[in-house]
Amino acid sequence: MKKILISLIVVLSITCSSFAQDQDKDLRETPVFGLKIGPNISNVYDSKGGEFDADAKAGLAAGAFVAIPFGKSVGFQGEMLFSQKGFKGSGTMFGSPYTFTRTTNYLDIPLLLAIKPTGSLSLLAGPHFSYLMRQHDVFTNGNSTSQQEQAFANDNIRKNTLGFTVGFDAYIDHLVCSARAGWDFSNNNGDGTSTTPRYKNVWLQATIGYRFYN
Secondary structure (H helix, E strand, C coil): CHHHHHHHHHHHHHHHHHHHCCCCCCCCCCCEEEEEEEEEEEEEEECCCCCCCCECEEEEEEEEEEEEECCCCEEEEEEEEEEEEEEEEEEEECCEEEEEEEEEEEEEEEEEEEEEEECCEEEEEEEEEEEEEEEEEEEEECCCCHHHHHHHCCCCECCEEEEEEEEEEEEECCEEEEEEEEEECCCCECCCCCCCCCEEEEEEEEEEEEEECC
C-alpha cells in the first residue's frame, strides 16, 4: 500500500505540476464546485493487532466537492463521495483452499482544511464521516464452508465510522488532479464479542475532476 501511495503521488504531482506551471489563473479566493472520479485501492487491518492478513482491493470513488476560501492561503473543502472499499483474502481450511472477497459501498463525507501555497496546489487534511450503504461478500471453497463464512460475515457491522483524510489537489485551469490517503478511527464491527476480525478500513485514492467557476 505504501509503494502504491508513493507512486500515485509522484505521478500525479509531476504530471499536474508540469502543466500547472503554465497556468496564470489563480482561484484561491474564488468559491468553486466540482465533480471527480477515480480508483480506490483499499485494505483493512486488525485494530487489536491480531494475525489477520488481507490483500488490497480496487474500487471506484466518485462524487462532488465544494471549495470555500477563508482568504488567499486558507480555505475549507467539503466532499461527498461514493466510495468502494474492501479486501481480498485466501487460505486453506481442512486442507482445502479458499478465497474471500468483501466489497463495501460507502458514502464518504470528508471535511477538509485547505492550505493553498500557490494557485495551482492545495494541501488538504481533516476528518471524514463514512456511512455503509452495502456490503457484498464472495466466498469460494470446494467444500462446505459455513463456519469460515460466518467468521467473516458480521451481522452487527458498524454502519457509521469516523476517520481522517490527507492529500492534495493540483489544478490545471478547470482540471483537478487529486490524491488522498484515508483511514478509519472506529472499528467496523459493532461489538467486542464478534468473531469477525476487528478491522478498520485504510485506502488510497487518485481522481481526476472538473471544477466550475465564474
